Amino acid sequence: MKKAAFLILTLLLSIEFLSAQKIPEGKVVTTYITAKTLQNKAGENPKRRVSVYLPPGYGQSAKRYPVIYFLHGFFWSDSLLVNSDKINHIFDRAIQLQKIRPVIVVMPDESTVFKGSFYANSKSSGNWSDFTSLELVHSIDQQYRTIADKESRGISGHSMGGNGALRNAILHPEVFSSVYALSPGVLDARYFALTEMDSYKNAADIKEIKDLSKPENARTNIIFAIARAYNGNPAKPPFFADLPFAFSGEHLTVNDAVTEDLRKNSTSELPFTHYENLKKLKAIKFDWGRNDEFRHIPPTCMEFSKTLELLKIKHQAEEYIGTHGSEVSKENGRIENSMLPFFNDHLKFEE
Numbered sequence: 001m002k003k004a005a006f007l008i009l010t011l012l013l014s015i016e017f018l019s020a021q022k023i024p025e026g027k028v029v030t031t032y033i034t035a036k037t038l039q040n041k042a043g044e045n046p047k048r049r050v051s052v053y054l055p056p057g058y059g060q061s062a063k064r065y066p067v068i069y070f071l072h073g074f075f076w077s078d079s080l081l082v083n084s085d086k087i088n089h090i091f092d093r094a095i096q097l098q099k100i101r102p103v104i105v106v107m108p109d110e111s112t113v114f115k116g117s118f119y120a121n122s123k124s125s126g127n128w129s130d131f132t133s134l135e136l137v138h139s140i141d142q143q144y145r146t147i148a149d150k151e152s153r154g155i156s157g158h159s160m161g162g163n164g165a166l167r168n169a170i171l172h173p174e175v176f177s178s179v180y181a182l183s184p185g186v187l188d189a190r191y192f193a194l195t196e197m198d199s200y201k202n203a204a205d206i207k208e209i210k211d212l213s214k215p216e217n218a219r220t221n222i223i224f225a226i227a228r229a230y231n232g233n234p235a236k237p238p239f240f241a242d243l244p245f246a247f248s249g250e251h252l253t254v255n256d257a258v259t260e261d262l263r264k265n266s267t268s269e270l271p272f273t274h275y276e277n278l279k280k281l282k283a284i285k286f287d288w289g290r291n292d293e294f295r296h297i298p299p300t301c302m303e304f305s306k307t308l309e310l311l312k313i314k315h316q317a318e319e320y321i322g323t324h325g326s327e328v329s330k331e332n333g334r335i336e337n338s339m340l341p342f343f344n345d346h347l348k349f350e351e
Contacts, residue, residue: 023089023092023096024095025056025088026053026054026055026091027053027059028052029051030050031050032048033050033135034046035047035126037126037128037131038131039126041234042113042125042232042234043125044112044113044126048108049078049079049108050078050108050109050139051078051081051082051108052106052140053091053104053105053106055091055103056095056102057102058104063102064145064146064350065104065145065147065350066103066152066154066343067103067104067105067147067152067153068103068104068343068347069107069108069136069165070087070105070106070155070156070157071107071155071162072110072111072158072161073116074115074159074160074222074225076111077109078108079109085329087107087335090329093336099336100340100344103343103347103349104140108131108132112228113125114212116160116222116229118160118167118186119163119165119167120164120167122228122232124236125228125240133175137153147348147349147350149348151347152177152347152348152349153347154176154177154178154179154180154343155169157184158182158328158329159184159324160185162183162184163181163185166179166181171270171274173281177283177346177347177348178283180338180342181287182286182288182328182335183292183301183324183325183328184286184288184301186267187266187267187268187301189226189230190259191299192226193223193226193244193262195295196219196222196223198219199220199223200245200246203224204247206224208238209238209239224239224243227239227242227244230265231244231258243255244262268304271304271307271308271311271313275311278308278311278313282346283345284313285318285342286304286317286318287318287334287338288301288318289320289321289324289327290322291323292324297324298319302319304317305317318338320334
């Protein structure tokens with residue numbers, strides 16, 4: 001009897017201890033912005049949802065916080081970052097374990113009709129870069145207790161979002177001081193196109209936008225999204241974009257002008273066209289998995305690092321053992337153990 005009572009008491013004390021050790025939770029709030037920068041004639045909705053992570057203690061203090069803008073990947077969204085990846089719990093853990101001081105994290109929904117904007121200004125579907133770096137930042141600074149200074153703003157993201165993070169940091173060093181890109185995809189859009197020739201063959205069968213929603217056309221969707229981002233054509237419905245390659249059976253036609261625009265508009269070209277901007281960034285880091293399923297990512301990340309090295313731009317680039325997402329959004333993953341500590345070191349916090 002005494003032994004049973006002892007076990008019950010031990011269990012109750014254990015439960016009380018675990019409860020006391022519960023990680024304090026931040027709050028995710030949802031807001032909407034009807035963006036002036038995203039007005040377009042291509043059918044994209046300019047009203048955008050934004051998920052904002054507010055750290056534990058935000059509601060009980062008058063403090064101001066630095067902000068990390070985190071950009072989601074292709075086929076993903078802000079709500080999936082929260083509801084599927086549970087990214088807010090990663091933020092909670094990192095703050096509790098003192099891997100980063102309390103910080104606001106802003107996650108905009110920039111999914112599109114074609115599943116992704118690539119966070120770039122498009123000639124046909126809206127100025128997604130201007131929205132990300134200018135209109136969104138201004139709105140967040142108005143609504144929340146941010147430290148409204150570039151030294152307290154960082155930008156990050158995974159896959160398409162990693163590409164977008166690098167792009168927007170380089171284009172807007174007056175807004176962001178530091179950038180961390182996780183597995184950035186399609187840094188060199190022309191190189192990516194060359195690895196997706198089968199998708200361009202399939203494009204001949206795509207007659208309407210709804211055809212892209214079929215499961216077998218998922219990868220083909222990507223090339224239309226890239227075309228709309230980098231080769232937008234407002235005079236060419238229903239896709240409002242030009243493709244660099246076309247197939248008639250096995251016969252390939254290359255559109256030289258479109259292919260050249262694809263190269264010029266790629267993030268990989270920005271070190272050459274925005275070199276002075278690059279030098280203004282305080283800290284740059286990107287990483288990628290050695291076994292990434294998207295076979296263009298390891299070589300284009302390595303090439304981007306070599307470009308920065310040759311231009312004498314200080315940065316960190318790291319290849320690790322993993323796939324496209326296996327090490328990213330999990331406990332003790334890349335977000336928790338690499339990205340958040342990076343911003344803890346480089347962002348300016350309130351004293």
